Amino acid sequence: MTRKTFLSSSMAAAALLTTGLAGAQTVLSVSTWLPPAHGATVAQNQWCEAVEKESKGSVKCNLLPKAVSAPPGTFDAVRDGLADVSFTVDGYTPGRFIFTQVAEFPFLGDSSTATSVAYQRIYDKYFAPLGEHRGIKTLAVFTHGPGIIFTVKQPVTSAADAGKLKFRIGGGNINELSKLMGWNTTLKPATESFELLSTGVMDGTFFPDESLQSMRLSMVKYATTFPGGLYNISFVFMMNKAKYDALSATDKAAVDKVSGEAAARLFAAGWDRTDAASRDIQKTTGVQRQMASDAFVSEVKARQAALEDKWVAAAEARGLKNARGVLAEFRAETQKLK
Template identity: 90%
Template sequence: MTRQTFRLAPFAAAALFAASGGALAQTVLNVSTWLPPAHGATMAQNQWCEAVEKETKGSVKCHLLPKAVSAPPGTFDAVRDGLADVSYTVDGYTPGRFIFTQVAEFPFLGDTSTATSVAYQRIYDKYFAPLGEHRGVKTLAVFTHGPGIIFTVKQPVTSAAEAAKLKFRIGGGNINELSKLMGWNTTLKPATDSFELLSTGVMDGTFFPDESLQSMRLGMVKYATTFPGGLYNTSFVFMMNQAKFDSLKPEEKAAITKVSGEHAARLFAAGWDRTDAASRDIQKTTGVQRQMANEAFVNDVKAKQAQLEDKWVAAAEARGLKNARAVLAEFRAETQKLK
């Protein structure tokens, strides 16, 4: 290469880059998770990132932050304020802030995360998204974990009265209100606090889906009480900083939209169902004693939950949702179709 050619090469490269429309330009999304790297939700978020990179032909990529930018309850505001571009959180970690989301947290909805998550996403898109309850962020998807279970360390729970004698960690949302009506002694704490609370005896048990015994290292748990369709579910929002989304090119926005919504909800749900099933297999080898709540226990929960559904209908309609009770019925019907 001649000296003249060498000097011209950078300018030629710049011209080629400009002619290609800046094809080498790249947007990096800072992605945060507060759950362990091997957790199904973290892995689903990573799969979404891979889909985004593929759909945008590499113009948008994710940078997985080495640690969470906030404690779990502060994650929504952290994404809103730009401390991270993408993350997810539990709506119930900030009690009273979100009302519509509680519809996905009621008991007896479904036996898999897939059924409740996909149904929830469809109802969310149809009724809740237009009302903007998650304002401040770009909602990418909503989902739930698998059916909620009562896990205890020292003794089984076979009735509402037995549960009232123990102390439990809970994650918030409808189960928080239900526990109060049931007269149970519960404390609202993030999932990540569970190991310390149970290992030190501060709490006697926790309400969790199956997978959490492994992801939260709860080997001290010896008993599980399950319910048909779950004692509760937990609603999650998967979100993106709004300003970051707005800064993208139209084709990049379209690509992200394509792999979000129900597509992303199914990613998170599949991860949860897979790890729930794996945990149940492990529980067989570790000797966790599982039992289904009897009819009397289930009926006690149903009686109290009916009051909460009336309360939710009134609160949701006060925030602008029309015919909230019909929306709830439609959601339940959708979960049944997806079983």
């Protein structure tokens, strides 16, 4: 081989390698345990589209046909690399996360957007540096819409009414609050609600509005609402840490740009949209809605006060300074976002 031929061959090989690197692509395996049309699943898909656009095609998503884990195991599944991206409910593993409970207290806000954006801001400022979601890359945090009491056979007009029934709940603060209220509740994933209510194993469930449609709960006939919601549920949207760490600096920047508050708003908007659509459907299906009485609200507030004291102590034990002040700041932030 002549020197000229060698140089030409080397340049061609280098060009081919450069082209290959330029076209290199990271594919994220993305899992959801909620139905394809659910607002959270749709929001996750929209985030994928945003990442692909921001990275100019360098990062894409492969939407898995089925969940890689039951809902309570999703956090560990992402941590261990069974999926690269997913979301889960922090309260599905009771006692594991403390800071996240601040977003689950009653009477916080009348929309997912208000609570989710406020929560993301508080999370970034106070919780993220303490690393409670260790083992994964936190992309965003958010909440669903205001929590409601839904029942099948009779309305709930008081705490005493609720005490006569059996309910499915999703965990977190509402689990502890229900115990203090003396209610008969069982911690089960949202995806089991249809079977529990249709078979009569449970008399009702605590859910945001959208769940009547996404979980096909046509048997529900009564709803008791609360100003600012009886509760919220804290979600974490996450990526496998090793997968994130392996990204180029440019691709990390693309992921970061569409995460945080941008992603929290994306999930919240989907929830608010489907909550509103469900309320319209409830009018046509005859669900009887009523606002909890002042006496009912006061009783919940009285019980919740002890849980807030408990949270303050637990959060400060994990390193959060002035937890009561953080809670007050979170509430003030939700009011600004109404």
